Amino acid sequence: xxxxLFSLMxxxxxxxxxxxxxxxxxxxxxxxxxxxxxxxxxxxxxxQQLANTFERIAEAEKTQWLPYYYAAYCRxxxxxxxxxxxxxxxxxxxxxxxxxxxxxxxGPDSEIxxxxxxxxxxxxxxxxxxxxxxxxxxxxxxxxxxQKQNPENPRVFVLKGQSAMYTPEAFGGSKTRAKEMxxxxxxxxxxxxxxxxxxxxxxxxxxKELIKQVQ
Amino acid sequence: xxxxxxxxxxxxxxxxxxxxxxxxxxKITDAKKRPLAGVNIAIKGSYDGTTxxxxxxxxxxxxxxxxxxxxxxxxxxxxxxxxxxxxxxxxFNLVLKETVNELKMVTISAGSFEASDxxxxxxxxxxxxxxxxxxxxxxxxxxxxxxxAQQVGEKEGLFxxxxxxxxxxxxxxxxxxxxxxxxxMPDFAARxxxxxxxxKGTTFSSGGYSSLYGQGLSSALxxxxxxxxxxxxxxxxxxxxxxxVGVDKLSNxxxxxxxxxxxxxxxxxxFKLVKQKQEPVVAPQSLNFSTNYRLKTSKTxxxxxxxxxxxxxxxxxxxxxxxxxxxxxxxxxxxYIYTNVSWKESLGNGWRIQLGSSFSTNRDKIYMDTINKSxxxxxxxxxxxxxxxxxxxxxxxxxxSMLRVGSEFQYADERSALNNMHADxxxxxxxxxxxxxxxxxxxxxxxxxxxxEYTSVLKAANIAPRASLAYKLDAKSQVAFAYGExxxxxxxxxxxxFRDLNYQRATHYIASYQRVTEFFTFRGEVFYKEYHDLLKxxxxxxxxxTGYAKGAELFWRDRKSIKNVDYWVSYSYLDTKRDxxxxxxxxxxxxAANHTASLVYKHYIPSVQLNIGATYTFATGxxxxxxxxxRSEFMQDRTRTLNxxxxxxxxxxxxxxxxxxxxxxxxNVLGNDQEYGFRYSSDGLRRNMVGPMAPRFFFVGxxxxxxxxxxxxxxxxx
Numbered sequence: 001x002x003x004x005l006f007s008l009m010x011x012x013x014x015x016x017x018x019x020x021x022x023x024x025x026x027x028x029x030x031x032x033x034x035x036x037x038x039x040x041x042x043x044x045x046x047x048q049q050l051a052n053t054f055e056r057i058a059e060a061e062k063t064q065w066l067p068y069y070y071a072a073y074c075r076x077x078x079x080x081x082x083x084x085x086x087x088x089x090x091x092x093x094x095x096x097x098x099x100x101x102x103x104x105x106x107g108p109d110s111e112i113x114x115x116x117x118x119x120x121x122x123x124x125x126x127x128x129x130x131x132x133x134x135x136x137x138x139x140x141x142x143x144x145x146x147q148k149q150n151p152e153n154p155r156v157f158v159l160k161g162q163s164a165m166y167t168p169e170a171f172g173g174s175k176t177r178a179k180e181m182x183x184x185x186x187x188x189x190x191x192x193x194x195x196x197x198x199x200x201x202x203x204x205x206x207x208k209e210l211i212k213q214v215q
Numbered sequence: 216x217x218x219x220x221x222x223x224x225x226x227x228x229x230x231x232x233x234x235x236x237x238x239x240x241x242k243i244t245d246a247k248k249r250p251l252a253g254v255n256i257a258i259k260g261s262y263d264g265t266t267x268x269x270x271x272x273x274x275x276x277x278x279x280x281x282x283x284x285x286x287x288x289x290x291x292x293x294x295x296x297x298x299x300x301x302x303x304x305x306x307f308n309l310v311l312k313e314t315v316n317e318l319k320m321v322t323i324s325a326g327s328f329e330a331s332d333x334x335x336x337x338x339x340x341x342x343x344x345x346x347x348x349x350x351x352x353x354x355x356x357x358x359x360x361x362x363x364a365q366q367v368g369e370k371e372g373l374f375x376x377x378x379x380x381x382x383x384x385x386x387x388x389x390x391x392x393x394x395x396x397x398x399x400m401p402d403f404a405a406r407x408x409x410x411x412x413x414x415k416g417t418t419f420s421s422g423g424y425s426s427l428y429g430q431g432l433s434s435a436l437x438x439x440x441x442x443x444x445x446x447x448x449x450x451x452x453x454x455x456x457x458x459x460v461g462v463d464k465l466s467n468x469x470x471x472x473x474x475x476x477x478x479x480x481x482x483x484x485x486f487k488l489v490k491q492k493q494e495p496v497v498a499p500q501s502l503n504f505s506t507n508y509r510l511k512t513s514k515t516x517x518x519x520x521x522x523x524x525x526x527x528x529x530x531x532x533x534x535x536x537x538x539x540x541x542x543x544x545x546x547x548x549x550x551y552i553y554t555n556v557s558w559k560e561s562l563g564n565g566w567r568i569q570l571g572s573s574f575s576t577n578r579d580k581i582y583m584d585t586i587n588k589s590x591x592x593x594x595x596x597x598x599x600x601x602x603x604x605x606x607x608x609x610x611x612x613x614x615x616s617m618l619r620v621g622s623e624f625q626y627a628d629e630r631s632a633l634n635n636m637h638a639d640x641x642x643x644x645x646x647x648x649x650x651x652x653x654x655x656x657x658x659x660x661x662x663x664x665x666x667x668e669y670t671s672v673l674k675a676a677n678i679a680p681r682a683s684l685a686y687k688l689d690a691k692s693q694v695a696f697a698y699g700e701x702x703x704x705x706x707x708x709x710x711x712x713f714r715d716l717n718y719q720r721a722t723h724y725i726a727s728y729q730r731v732t733e734f735f736t737f738r739g740e741v742f743y744k745e746y747h748d749l750l751k752x753x754x755x756x757x758x759x760x761t762g763y764a765k766g767a768e769l770f771w772r773d774r775k776s777i778k779n780v781d782y783w784v785s786y787s788y789l790d791t792k793r794d795x796x797x798x799x800x801x802x803x804x805x806x807a808a809n810h811t812a813s814l815v816y817k818h819y820i821p822s823v824q825l826n827i828g829a830t831y832t833f834a835t836g837x838x839x840x841x842x843x844x845x846r847s848e849f850m851q852d853r854t855r856t857l858n859x860x861x862x863x864x865x866x867x868x869x870x871x872x873x874x875x876x877x878x879x880x881x882x883n884v885l886g887n888d889q890e891y892g893f894r895y896s897s898d899g900l901r902r903n904m905v906g907p908m909a910p911r912f913f914f915v916g917x918x919x920x921x922x923x924x925x926x927x928x929x930x931x932x933x
Contacts, residue, residue, distance in 0.1 A: 028262055045253065049266040052255035055288075056264045059257070086733055090290045090316070130332055130340045134445050137922060141446075168821060172869060 028057055029066065029198040036070070037205045047078040055098065065105035066198060072098035072115050073202070079122045088126050095119055110150035111200045117142035117159055136171065139163065154188035157181045158203045158210075165214060175214045182211045240274035241307030243267050243287060251289055251311060259284040259296070277301065287311060315657040320615065321687035323652065323662050325697035325725045325740070326423040328361050331416040338736055338772065344411045347815055348828035349861020349882050351914060354417065355396075355407050358436070359832075360813040362740065362768035362785040363421030366834040366857055367806050369891040369905050371396040371404045374806050375421050376744055377764025377791030378433025378721075381706050385409075385436045386428055388519070388557045389569065391625065393601035394577040395436075397501070397527060398549040402894070402905045408525060408551065410476075413505070415441045421768075422723040422742055423697030426650040426664030426681050427607065427619065432703040432721040432746070440519060440555070443472050443509050446922050451873075454916035456480045457501075475506040482529075491908045497530030497546050515561035524552040530582075536896045536903050538588050546582040551575070565611035569621075574602045597631035599707070615654040622647045629707050638711035642672035642704075650681075658687040670704055670718075677702045677718050692730035699723050705750040713756040720747040734775035736783075741767045749795040762793025762801060782816045802850040805892055808834040808857075826865040833858055839892040842899040854890040859883045873919035880914045883907075 032053055035041045041050055051074035058067035075095035079088050099115050106112060120139035124131045140163065147156045161181030167173030185207050194201040243254050250271025257264030263277035280301050288294040292311040299305065313319065330339035343357075350356035355373055358364060365374035372380020385395040387409070399405030411417070416439035424435045444463050452459035457480030465472045483498035505523035512518050530546030557571040577599045584592030607621030623646050630639040650664030662683040669676040681699035688694060702718040704710065727740040742765065749760025772783035789809055792801040803809075811834045818827045836853035844851060863880035883889065891905040 024262070048253045052253075052264070052266045053262075055255060056257045057262050059259070060261050087291060094290055127340075130342055134332075137446055168824065168867075169869075171867075171874065 025057070025061060025064065026198065029070075032057070033070065033198050036073075036202045042077070044078055044081040044083075047074045047081065050074040051078060051094075058098070058101070063105065065102040066200075068098045068102035068105065069111065069115065069200065072096075072102060073118075076115065076118045076122050080125065085126055088122070092119055092122050095122075108149060110146045110153045110156065113142050113146035113149060114153070114155045114159055117146065121159075121163065132171065136167070152188055152192060154185045154192050154207075155200070155203050157185035157188060158207045161185060161207070161214075162210065165210065179211065179214045182207050182214065186211075236276045236278050237280065237301050237305075238274060238276050239263075239285070239301070239305060239307065241272070241305075241309060243271045243273065243309040243311065245292070245311055245313065251292070254287050254289040254292075254309075254311065256285065256287050256309075258301075259286050291316075315615075319687075319690065320654075320657050321660050321685045321693050323660060323683045323685050323695065324693065324729055325683055325685070325695035325727045326723070326742075327418055327420040328358075329416070329418045331418075333415065338731070338738070338770070339417075341411065341415065341417060344417060346817060346826065346828055346863075346865070347830055348817075348863040348880065349830040349832075349859070351880060351882070351912075352411060353406050354409065354411050354414075354436070354438075357411070358417075358419045360783070360785060360815050360830060361419060361421075362738075362770050362787045363434075364419075364787075364811075365789075365806060365808060366811055366832050366859075367891070368404055368889060368907060369402045370806070371399060371407075373419070373434055373436065375434035376742060376766065377762070377789055377793070377804075377807055378744075379804075379806060382431055382433035382703065382721075383436060384428070384431035384434075385438065387438045387521075387555055387573070388440055388571055389427065389437075389607065390555060390557075390571050390573045390603055390605055390623075391428075391430060392553070392573075393575050393599055393627065394551060397525065397551070398547055398577075398579050398581075400529075400531065400545055400547065402891075403908060408503075408523070408553070409438065410505075413440055413521075414438045421740075422744065423681070423683060423699050423725045425662070426648045426666040426679070427621065429646055429648075429666055429668055429679070429701075430644075430703050432701050432719060433744075440507075440521060440557075441509075442517060442519075443469065443511065444474075447472075448920050448922045450476075450918065450920045452478070452916060452918045454480070455914065456482050456485050469511075471508070471510040473506070473508045475504065477502075477504045479503075485913075489909055489911075489913065491531075492906070493531040493533035493908065495530065496532045496544060497528055499527075499529035501525060501527035512558070513560065516559065518558045519556070521555045522552070523554075524550075526550050534903075535585050535588070536894060536901060538585055539901065541588055542586045544582070544584045544586060544592075548580045550578045567609045569605075569607045569609070571605045572603065574600075576600045591634070593633060595631065595633050598628075599630070600628040602626045612651070612653070615657065615660075616652055618649070618651045620647075620649045627707075629711065631711060640672060640710060640714065642670055642710075644668065644670040644704075660685050668702060668718075672710055672714055673704060673716060673718065675717055677720075691732050692728070695725075695727045695729070697723065697725040697727075709750060709752065709756065716750065716756060717748055717758045719749050719758065719760075721745065722747070734773065736770070736772040738770040739768070741765075746793060746795075749793060751795060751797075753797040760793065760795035760798075762791065762795065764789065764791035764807075766790055779819045779821065780817065782814065784815075785813050787811045799846050799849050803838050805838050805840065805850065808837045810835045824867040826863075826867070828863045828865075830861040831859070832861075836890075837892065840895070841893070842895050852893075854892055855888060857889065858885075858887045859889065860885050860887075870919065873921045875917065875919045878914065878916045878918065882912045883910055886910045 035050060051071050054067045054071035058071055072095045075091055079091040082088050082091060096119060103112050117139045120135045123135045143156055143160055161178040164173050165178035189204045243251050245251055252267055252269045254267040256273050258277050258279045261279050265273050265275040267273040282298060282300050284296050285299050286294060286296050287309050289311060291314060293314050295309060295311055329337045330341050330344055331337045332341060344354055345352055347357040347360060363375050367374045370380050373383040374380050375383055385392040395408060397405045397408055418437040420435045428435045444465050447464045450461040459478030461476035463474035479502050481498060481500045486495045503525040508520040510518045528548040532542050532544050535541040535543040553575040555573040559569045561567050579597045581595040582592060603625040605623040607619055609617055609619045612618055625644040627642045646666060646668045648666040652662045654660050664681045666679045679700040679702055683697040685693055685695040701721045705716050722745045724743045729738040744764040746762035748758040749762055751757050751760045766789040768787045770785045774781045789807055791807050793804055794801040814831045816829045834857040836856055838850040839852050839854055840850055841852045861882045862884045866877040868875050889906045893902045893904055895902045
């Protein structure tokens, strides 16, 4: 009887541990995800720090796609903001490693396609004259894929608008189109329900900033 | 028997474990003791960790205890893992080593200018060649703005460091190209046959090039054909002198692609508007086509098939130099086909194989007549068939070093007939080569190679050793040295008549310094070249010619100082003399100028999407032969200094769904006299200046490209 009791207790102990870990994961993620849309973290250093934290969580968990996803997102932002262009490619390479791991765990996903599109755009920044021809259309194609995978994903339209806004007009950019995209994004944000409180839901604040610039 | 306390303990164990905490702190630097910020420091397998501060310091608490692994990672550095016993307060002094990537590694650089999108650290991008003003999309004309090349306008080819145009060979995917230039008229340079858009990489070597290539005494132009396109596209070009259409189709699985391009040009309407030095009697027309098929045979394998052909004809009527008041007519019709098949595959274990085969045939029909004078017009019928096979195996040695071995075989069938006089020959040429790039350290590399050649027409063999060294002084700059022996058969036009000859030989010594930063590039090079066994035609055909060339060259490129401006300046000083062909003794040859300089300027105006480019070139006078001077003053006359300014304007826009570029280009905008040399009549009483057909050439064109990309459609459907 006591043996049984002991076994039960032991099982309870294990469950408790697992539960504690999962809680630790959720609370750590929640805390970091909350920092994503804040202006104070949207700097090279801030993004680097967040990416580092997400990478630590990702490498400790190994089976969760979200920490890899966020690590990739923060890295690519770090790459966009890095002033030393000779380092940009290496930072992007790190982002690629993370998003590939996320994709291996999650499978094809609209949010992942969005990051892949951002990565292609970041590659252009290193040398727009020679890389624009290759990565511009690649980035656009990835957004089409993202849209097919989830037409309700507002981030697809944030990125489409952003791309239209920053592409020179001769290469198909347009401020009016950017605004159209941002408007769609805002509508989609209003109805978008993230899968959980730590699932991707960034971009609404950012798009409101951008929309002011294309008015 | 467990006490309730024990049970309680078991349940609470995880909490107790969490409750203990240790502070991990320390400082992190690079190998040179400079603090590193942004390093991700973590306890492996836990969330615990932090990012290092600006001064490289870090500190965090962890509940982990016992022997754990601490990791430190930062972009651009090798990740560090150390085992540590976590317990008492600990101080860690961590040192990260930089990763070695392409940017930090030294590269073989002496004598070569590379334009590539794929490789970093190159001086140029393929786009730079296309956008160089005054070059009109001709690879060789664009490369003439680089140090080492002469401004020779009356003959085709790259005249490099005291070498003739025929001393520069063109290679496509490793294979030598026979007739890389279209057939022109004497004293007027013809254009290259290959569009710069066909290549993803272009390397112009002004000396000391790799053992993989041979038969160029001075220089090699190494072209690498493009792989699969990024996406399908269509193109359309409308020009003042003709038009072009092209298709490049990529399969849905992105594993194969095919494409073709056709262009037609007819210069007669243009010649009606812009008067030429000579009167066109046959409307200058050209028709070019090219088609290609590229197949990814596996993850690492690539098969490429490329066929290009061209047909062109023209004819001019000019004043006769021999018979004053009479006219001289020159007409030519040329047909050319070039095919190239290549296959690359990785064989595992660091081995790679590259097989290639190419075939070309060139036919010229030339008609020359001094109307009313010579007994009968001269008709030249010439045909060159050239086939070759090539195999190269390469093997990675360790992390960066590489070994390449290979062999090639060429078969040339050369025929030519002047009226009924035939002069034909065939030649089998074979070569075997081996070369190793050995990285002693990532900063110090040596390339050692040798090449063995045999050619049946001369019944002669040669062994050509070559070596290069490069050492990186710091992250941005490096020094390099090169030495090599280079052999070349005498030109076909002499071999046709006399074959009891030997190879001509040149020995190169090069020292160079370069500094490449994100926006600035500087290169300085000095060289010494010795010519041996050059071909002599007077008093008889022999290999007793000699010569030398030495000089210094500078290159400076700046993409930052002026907003939206990219410019480069090159300067070459050349001191060369040679005794060859009919020269009586060693003199500075007629294709060599002592000082040559170019300024290539590209200005982008984003507000109106305008690209403005200008190329200014300068060269001091070149020697020319004046028969009225005594033998002791052979080649003592000099032409006038050459100054020319080329201009182009590109306007980028979109028409419908096509990305469109409008191009306007003018060569020699200022109309400076282009004096390339002089031709004398046989009695020495009259002479003609050698120069371009017209002072300027105008070109207006519109090029559209349509990518199959469904962006717009998808948006319209919403």
